[in-house]
Amino acid sequence: MVLFGGYWAYNQFLQPQGPETIADQHKATIMDQISKNPSRWTDNRKTLDNLMEDVRLGNVIEADIGKEDIYITTKDERAYVVSDQFGQVARQLLNLIYNEKTPVFTIQELKIGHQISAARSLDVAVQLMMVLFFGCLLWPMLSPNLTIRRKKSTSKVTFKDVIGCDEAKRTLMDMTAWLRTPENFALLNARPPRGVLFTGDPGVGKTLLAKALANECGVNFIEANGSSFSSMFYGVGIQKVKGLFREARRKAPCILFIDEIDGIGRRVDQGRLADGEGNRIVNQFLTELDGFSENAGVMLIAATNHVDALDKALRREGRFDRTVHVPLPTLEDRVHLLQLYLGKTKPAENLDYDRLAKNCMGLTPAAIAFVANNAALLAARSSDTEVGMHHILEAIEIQRMGEADENQKLASSKDRRRVAVHEAGHALVGALLNTGRVEKVTILPRGPAQGVTLILPLEDKRLHLQSEIQAQLAMVLAGRAAEANVFQEVSTGAAGDLQEATRIALSMVTSYGMSTDESLSSLATMRELGIEIEARIIMEKVDALLKAGYEKALALIENHRPELDFIVEQLLAHETIGGEVVYQALEPIELQVKSVESAAVA
Structure with a gap:
């Protein structure tokens, strides 16, 4: 728009005017005639079609371009005007003369730099606006380096600030030593690590580790996201990869961190053109990795939540020398994390960090x-001056269960009782089978759920026994079993439970070798190798596990119906109860899980 304004002003006011010529005198004469007797032309106004007909027949001898009209004079001394407010008619007449498509006649401007120049200015402005529009639209997709953030590490995070992740930190220490003193490696003819691949769940601290490494080494930190290399245009993704590695070499010594690398390192079947382009990007990425010399001064770190999706060629030694799994924090780590983050607020002095850490298991x-942070918000909402235990426990419940919405309470007493029976079934079977610690049961809506039973793990475990998974399966199906036992009919409230139970049973069949027929084959591996497996066979095995878990839950509920009714009445009276109420209902009973299981089988 600035260019258009300047061009317009130049044509209107600043364009140099040469000395008056004979043509100029003729124009002035025409102008005088029009000024003295304009009605000769203006009283006879015609359309563009009339003008084009006269032009085609060669009747026009002169066309004078005025401010908003074109004054036409013919050989038979007819005079009329044609409206031309935006200069379109004048441009059309000029094109006819220039292209020699019409008998020659005189065409001239009554005021230099008005209509024709205005039309030219309009053309230039439109073209400039189109160029700017499409340039702004295409630049983010065509620019190889636009999505790359290049910066000197300004983060103050160090390895001391990263809680847990001990194995990952030890690996990064080796990289720090190489970046600081590469001569020590050269003395021993030791090849420095080319790259490190971090795997783990979202939020475990993979990006934080990379930033801490860059700060420890004091080198440049180049960060990119795997999804930023995709483009709707052919070849643009490859150029982005080249630009990224070119920048890394230019900024050496530096750390190149690619988050969500599965967005670039996933190879797919070339069923579509887009799939073929993705594979070419992977190939270019592999080529760039092989192009790093040992003394290039560039250290590659990548992170992914889906390591199995990466191309195997990308994960081999020489490209990513080390693959480090970043685990969930341990109990001790969670204590330190709570102290760190709560210390940034105004915590109360009597906080039980051990209890809080146990409640945060799995987070x-x-x-x-x-x-x-949410605990601090809850404290501020209640106008408290410090963050107490009840604020933090409520924040943990919100994180696990969703926020309670009392405005969405069930209006029907029948629906409230059904939800209470459903949640009581989960709590009762969970306590009987010791699947975890029953922390809280509520019939208040939490997120999309009409009620929630919060059962926390008893300890940090990486290995799970078959009996434990079977107990978990029974607990998940216990809500539906309780509805069937009490009302002799189930509802749609168990839809989410069926989805979770199916996922558990599917993992038991395809990955864990825990199907009822004791098959030891890994169906997931067969699928990876391209061995066709009938879905019907898998679903039959999954359904057998689901039925066994459901029957187990149903048997436990039938044998402990009084305890179930007690929990239901407590829920209807208070809407939310603690786990101690559930265990109170079970106190008079001497639990004999083995005999209950025998009765269920019989």
Whole structure:
């Protein structure tokens, strides 16, 4: 728009005017005639079609371009005007003369730099606007380096600030030593590590580790995301890969961090053109990795949540020398994380960090940071001056169960009782089979769920026994079993439970070798190798596990119906109860799980 304005002003006011010529005098004469007797032309106004007909027949001898009209004079001394407010008619007449498509006649401007120049200015402005529009639209997709953030590490995060992740930190220490003193490696003819691949759940601290490494080494930190290399245009993704590695070599020594590398390192079948382009990007990425010399001064770090999706050629030694799994924080790590993040607020002095850490079992550091911040928000909402235990426990419940919405309470007493029976079934079977610690049961809506039973793990475990998974399966199906036992009819409230139970049973069949027929084959591996497996066979095995878990839950509920009714009445009276109420209902009973299981089988 600035260019258009300048061009317009130049044509209107600043365009140099030469000395008056004979043509100029003729124009002035025409102008005088029009000024003295304009009605000769203006009283006779015609359309563009009339003008084009006269032009085609060669009747026009002169066309004078005025401010908003074109004054036409013919051989038979007819005079009329044709409207031309935006200069379109004048441009059309000029094109006819220039292309010699019409008998020659005189065409001239009554005021230099008005109509024709205005039309030219309009053309230039439109073209400039189109160029700017499409340039702004295409630049993010065509620019190889636009999505890459290049920066000197300004983060103050060090390895001391990264809680847990001990194995990952030890690996990064080797890389730090190479970046600081590469001569020590050269003395021993030791090849420095080419790259490190971090795997783990979202939020465990993979990106934080990379930033801490860059700060420890004091080198440049180049960060990119795997999804930023895709493009709708052919070849653009390859150029982005080349630009990224070119920048890394230019900024050496540096750390090149690619987050969500599965967005670039996933190879797919070339069923579509887009799939072929993705594979070419993978190939270019592999080529660039092989192009790094040992003394290039570039260290590659990548992170992914889906390591199995990566191309195997990308994960081999020489490209990513080390693959480090970043685990969930341990109990001790969670204590330190809570102290760190709650210390940034105003915590109360009597906080039980051990209890809080146990309640945070299974949460990532990012989730714990959210819990601490949300606890501070809850304290501010209630106008408290410090963050207490009840604020933090409520924040943990929100993280696990969703926020309670009392405005969405069930209006029907029948629906409230059904939800209470459903949740009581989960709590009762979970306590009987010791699938975890029953922390809280509520019939208040939490997120999309009409009620929630919160059962926390008893300890950090990486290995799970078959009996434990079977107990988990029975607990998940216990809500539906309780509805069937009490009302002799089930509802749609168990839809989410069936989905979770199916996922558990499917993993038991395809990955864990825990199907009822004791098959030891890994169906997941067969699928990876291209061996066709009938879905019907898998579903039959899954359904057998689901039925066994459901029957187990149903038997437990039938044998403990009084305890179930007690929990239901407590829920209807208070809407939310603690786990101690559930265990109180079971106190008079001497649990004999083995005999219950025998009765269920019989």
